[in-house]
Amino acid sequence: MAVQLLVSVRTADEALAALRGGADFIDLKEPRTGALGGLPRAIIRGIVAALREAGSTLPVSATIGDVPLGDLNGILDCVGAVGSCGVDIVKVGIERGPQAFAVLDALAACSHDVVPVFLADQGLDFAAVAHAAGLPLAGVMVDTADKRAGSLFDALPAADLQRFVDTVRAAGQRVGVAGALRVHHLPAVHALAPDFAGFRSAVCNGSRGSALDAARLQALVAVARASAVPTVARFMGGLRVPAVAGLPA
Template sequence: MTVHVTLPPAARPGLLASVADLAEMEVALGAGADIIDLKNPAEGALGALADTKLRAAVARWRAAGCPTGLSATVGDQPLEAATILAAARRTADTGVPLVKIGFPLPAKGAGAALAPVLDALRPLARETRLIAVLFADQHPDLATLPLFAEAGFHGVMLDTADKAAGGLLAHLQVERLIGFVGEAKAAGMLTGLAGSLKLEDIAPLAALQPHYLGFRGALCVTGRTSGLDPARLGRVREELKGRVTA
């Protein structure tokens, strides 16, 4: 089944809402999230849901007529080719069309460390849409972006690994985020910004015009491991709708 992700208007980032189960997925569907992102927040920044839960979510999404994008994280994995490939293929085999893979890159020699992993992922990138996730609090080398594009990745996101160490803007200045969004778009990739984002982060980040802004904690009752709050989700959605720039 080929699934096409509908991009939001170029000047307005879409809403990526991370959900932990089918009940939260229903809330996100009802709120009109642009991408529903399946993950287990209790297992870390990119904690993975069990295969059975992923398959159930895919079935529900298809039954709803695939009204949104659908992504899933593969778990927090070490930068090791066979391990990452196995986790990515397991997730892709559940039918999720967008597979998010975290890359904990070293401060130096990121390109050399990436090479064997990207080589291993190339065949899978021809079969499904892979999304690379880099971590702002690990000082990512943004010069690696063309390597992901060359390997066939569909998109790239910035997130944070340590959710207790502050949000995205605490780790990367706006100038670097502008460079990230511009370079990723120039390489033809989908772009996203996430990392403990709050309501007040929407205005400065939407001005950079990434394709998506990703949220979890800001949508929840009392933190990212609690349940999704429809009212909070609605406020984030409305704030994003109002951020249409020239």
């Protein structure tokens, strides 16, 4: 089965572009305020409304923002507030630390569907990953906090990434990966074979805080949908993008 694409957006216009461009999931976040920066609740509600008015049935997720693990009550308050905005899934960052287990247990008991997102910058605690995989959650993801330090594949060895995917899948959970991923990372993503992969940097014409670029999104989707990534590639605005018929150079 092909890896499904989660595309992160910050406005209704971007969400509709992601819908038209072929995204499988639409993720709401504010990339200018952190790896899992949260959007204002009113904007979340507006984006959800715009997607539903456009007839979209795609799953919509939203992040709660970068809330410290030590603030469990704050995390749960944010989950409730974001979940009440009409999204299907609420994403919560999980840093490495002793509080992770209690936070994961509390998230699993929420009335909203939650996906914990393990932040890989300090390495992964595989006991916590296995614990999350065994809980009634909507999936488990891995991402990076510091996008300036490189991609997910720079943050973790390939063996650790494969162990993460295998651990989550062995428990019957859906598993996702993200972290400054670009089009040229798609072969490595396909080799990991997660259920879904998240993209923001790859679909922006500039920094991940700049606007979503429809042509880049189309190129990403075209390559991801192909059975194999073409070996002949070109550069489009400094981003390595395989040549796709009908897309601008």
